[in-house]
Amino acid sequence: MAAPGPDTGGRPRFLDAGEAALVVEFGARVDPALNDRVLALDAALNAKPPRGLAETVPTYRSLMIHYDPLALSRDALVAAVEGRLAEGGAARAGGRRWTIPCCYDPAFAEDIAEVADLAGRDVAAVAALHAEAEYRVYMYGFAPGFAYLGGLPEALALPRRPSPRPPHPPGAVMIGGGLAAIGTFPMPTGWYVLARTPERLFAEGRDPAFLIESGDTLRFEPVDAGTFTALERRAAGGEIVARVAA
Amino acid sequence: MIRILEARGGATLQDAGRYGAMRYGITPAGPMDPLAHATANRALGNPFGATAIEVGLGGLSLAVEEAPLDIALAGGAFRIDCDGRPLPPAAALTLRPGMALRIRAGRAGAWCYLAVAGRIDVAPVLGSTATHTRSGFGGLDGRALGPGDGLALAEARAGLGEPTALVAPWLDRSPETIRVVLGPQDDYFAESEIAAFLTRDWTVSPKGDRMACFLDGTPLTHAKGHDIVSDGIAMGAIQVPGQGLPIVLMADRQPTGGYPKIATVIGADLGRLAQAQGGTRLRFRAVSVAEAVAARRAEAAALEPGIALEPVVRTEFSSEFLLGRNLIDGVVG
Numbered sequence: 001m002a003a004p005g006p007d008t009g010g011r012p013r014f015l016d017a018g019e020a021a022l023v024v025e026f027g028a029r030v031d032p033a034l035n036d037r038v039l040a041l042d043a044a045l046n047a048k049p050p051r052g053l054a055e056t057v058p059t060y061r062s063l064m065i066h067y068d069p070l071a072l073s074r075d076a077l078v079a080a081v082e083g084r085l086a087e088g089g090a091a092r093a094g095g096r097r098w099t100i101p102c103c104y105d106p107a108f109a110e111d112i113a114e115v116a117d118l119a120g121r122d123v124a125a126v127a128a129l130h131a132e133a134e135y136r137v138y139m140y141g142f143a144p145g146f147a148y149l150g151g152l153p154e155a156l157a158l159p160r161r162p163s164p165r166p167p168h169p170p171g172a173v174m175i176g177g178g179l180a181a182i183g184t185f186p187m188p189t190g191w192y193v194l195a196r197t198p199e200r201l202f203a204e205g206r207d208p209a210f211l212i213e214s215g216d217t218l219r220f221e222p223v224d225a226g227t228f229t230a231l232e233r234r235a236a237g238g239e240i241v242a243r244v245a246a
Numbered sequence: 247m248i249r250i251l252e253a254r255g256g257a258t259l260q261d262a263g264r265y266g267a268m269r270y271g272i273t274p275a276g277p278m279d280p281l282a283h284a285t286a287n288r289a290l291g292n293p294f295g296a297t298a299i300e301v302g303l304g305g306l307s308l309a310v311e312e313a314p315l316d317i318a319l320a321g322g323a324f325r326i327d328c329d330g331r332p333l334p335p336a337a338a339l340t341l342r343p344g345m346a347l348r349i350r351a352g353r354a355g356a357w358c359y360l361a362v363a364g365r366i367d368v369a370p371v372l373g374s375t376a377t378h379t380r381s382g383f384g385g386l387d388g389r390a391l392g393p394g395d396g397l398a399l400a401e402a403r404a405g406l407g408e409p410t411a412l413v414a415p416w417l418d419r420s421p422e423t424i425r426v427v428l429g430p431q432d433d434y435f436a437e438s439e440i441a442a443f444l445t446r447d448w449t450v451s452p453k454g455d456r457m458a459c460f461l462d463g464t465p466l467t468h469a470k471g472h473d474i475v476s477d478g479i480a481m482g483a484i485q486v487p488g489q490g491l492p493i494v495l496m497a498d499r500q501p502t503g504g505y506p507k508i509a510t511v512i513g514a515d516l517g518r519l520a521q522a523q524g525g526t527r528l529r530f531r532a533v534s535v536a537e538a539v540a541a542r543r544a545e546a547a548a549l550e551p552g553i554a555l556e557p558v559v560r561t562e563f564s565s566e567f568l569l570g571r572n573l574i575d576g577v578v579g
Contacts, residue, residue: 015430018510019538021480023430030475057268057478059502064478066268069539070546140271141476141502144381147271148476185381202270204371204383210270 012037012062012085014078019069020054024081025062030150030179034061035138039095039215044084050077058214059139060148095137095215099243100182102131102173102220103228104195111165111192115175118158129153130173130194130220135180137216145184145202147212152180160190171197171232173220195220198232199242206238218242247311248362248397251346256302258456259366259385259397260497262295264374268501274481275376275384276497278357278456279517281545282321285414286361289318289338289553297368297375298361299391303523305350306360306391314342314404316363318553320412322355322521328409336417338555339409355521364402378498380457410555416548421450421522425533425541426484426509430477434506435486436469443508444530448492452524456498459519465490468506476504482511482519484530494519514541 015023024041027034035058042058045065052072057064067077104112104127116123135149152175160176167186168174174181176191183189184201197220201211212218223231231241250257260283263276277283277300284294299306301324318338319326326333328347333339335358341347349358368375368386377385386395432440443466451460472488479485483495485505494511495503511519512533522528533541 016427016510016535017430017478017480017507018427018482018512019535019542020513021478021510023477025430025477028475055266055268057501059477060475062477064480066265066480069535070543073539074535139476139502140269142271142500144271144273202272209372210267214269 014081016074017064019074020067022065022067022074022077023062024065027061030060030138032136032150035136035215038063041081041084042214044087045081050080053077059141095213095217097245098212098216098218099221099245100197100199100218101223101227101231101241102195102197103223103225104131105225105228107225108196108228109194110168112194115156115158115192115194119155121155126156126194127222129155130175130180131222133219135218137212137214137218139214143183143185143187145182145200145210146187147182147201149180149182149218152178158192161192164188164190168193169196171200173197196228197242198228198235199240200235203235203238206240211240211242247399248315248366249309249311250306250391250393250395250397251309252305252307252348252393253391253395254304255390256304257306257391258300258377258379259297259368259375259391260300260377261297261375263497264372264376264378264384267372268478271501272372273378273381273498273500275374275378275456277359278497278520279321279359281514281517282357282417282521283359283361284549285336285412285417285553286318286320286359288549289320289412289414289555290316290361290363291552292361292363294549296361297366298359299366301349301358301360303351303356305348307346307348308360309346310341310343311396312343313402314340315399315402316404316406317341317347318361318412319349319358320361320414320417321358323352324355324358325350325352326358331409333409334411334558336412336414337409337558338406338412340404340406354523356523357520362399362402363404363406365400367398367400380498406555409558411558413554413556416545419518419521421518421526421528423531424519424528425512425515425538426482426530427512427535427538428509428532429507430510431474431506432508434468434470434472434474435466435508439466439469440508442466443492444532447527447529450522450524450526450528454524456496458496458499459494459522461492461494463491466492466508470506472505474504474506476502479503479507480510482513482516483507484509484511496520512538512541514538514545
């Protein structure tokens, strides 16, 4: 990971990703304070989008702004961003807090024994450590509804697999590279599958199709296999089975 | 109804792309060559982003059932024929039931677009019909078109009659020089490596797909390592992973990713690059954002008035055509 630095507070860097996307970069680290600044700018821009702004993609430490350069010049976009930053639009409404049902039963925790070996702990301790932590949704990427989560306990900070494992099941709750993740659709992965959730971060046709926003926090609530199956059936019917606190 | 007769992979339905949900990990998809896609649609008076069939090097054959249908074709120099009669690679015509249209890879170009007068009636997903096969959604059941597939049509029209050629000189693009804007992570490379990136010849690898164009050549080296904290990826982003060979991320890219991006192909040259077949040699040339915007504006202005159609004039004579005309001395007696 790139050099750490006192990233909070300073003027961001404006980096061109071609003539139709601008990166506003607040720093170079995975850091909740940097991510807060990204999400604050994201919220401020989308509350009052300049004409020609297409969409924004918040990531750990930068905001990518896709725009139509025939409708919005780079200079006008930079000015709009600086205006939002100066207004201190930084007062982002705190993210929501979610409780996500999660089954660590051996049938749902395909890689937990491997993780236990690598971490030098027993399987139950790995599950307990994972379930006790509070996670921050930093960003999505990689695949539809694939959420990158910070807050993984240090004891579970393992590098990712040297080469990908076969596709994970839907709703896989995973760890790798010092982060946690939820993968909504089966994909080959370099992460370790620790558990499964019956909740679907993305369900086409459900309202809302996307459940959880970047900046939200979540906890995993262990459920047994029978409960998982029952919840999964309800989720398949379009119901939201995670709980949210105001 | 359009019936797919033959398809060997790589043909999908694409509208302008699925925008608005990249923040949730949704790939935009959309056409590999947006200019050719827009040209085919524009030739029929369709909205620029209407759903069209994108055909790759695997080719496609199709027919219409029940009623005639106007279609327009635009893209690379594909070999196209209707019941054996060769058509120019950018053409419009009325396809009648019983006719078979064949689209096959030609001497140049990797993507061909077939637009229809009316609407290909598939359900949008998150507001778009673009197919993203890796996610398994959009288009026809989230997959490539296959033999026997039927595409329902809405508001279908016919009236063009005999084949005409599209007057679209902007589709004659050489892939030799691809313009880029440096960044967003050009600071991960020493100046000498950026110079090398811009002066070396690169060869398009045949392993490319809708997700990425891979380049072969002398590897680049990083000044600050090849690991960055993942950030957003624009179409045309040129990332340089650890082994040093550039990868240009295209329509089916992931919306975020983790390698330094030395430069980004400008919008006006995305199609030019996408159309480069494996083995094509090219160079990159750095331009300013202002130049990239000017090129984009010129492209929009060319499409704006609509596409003129002209009688088919043969500029290229296939051997079958020449034999048929008995024009080759001493070969046909």
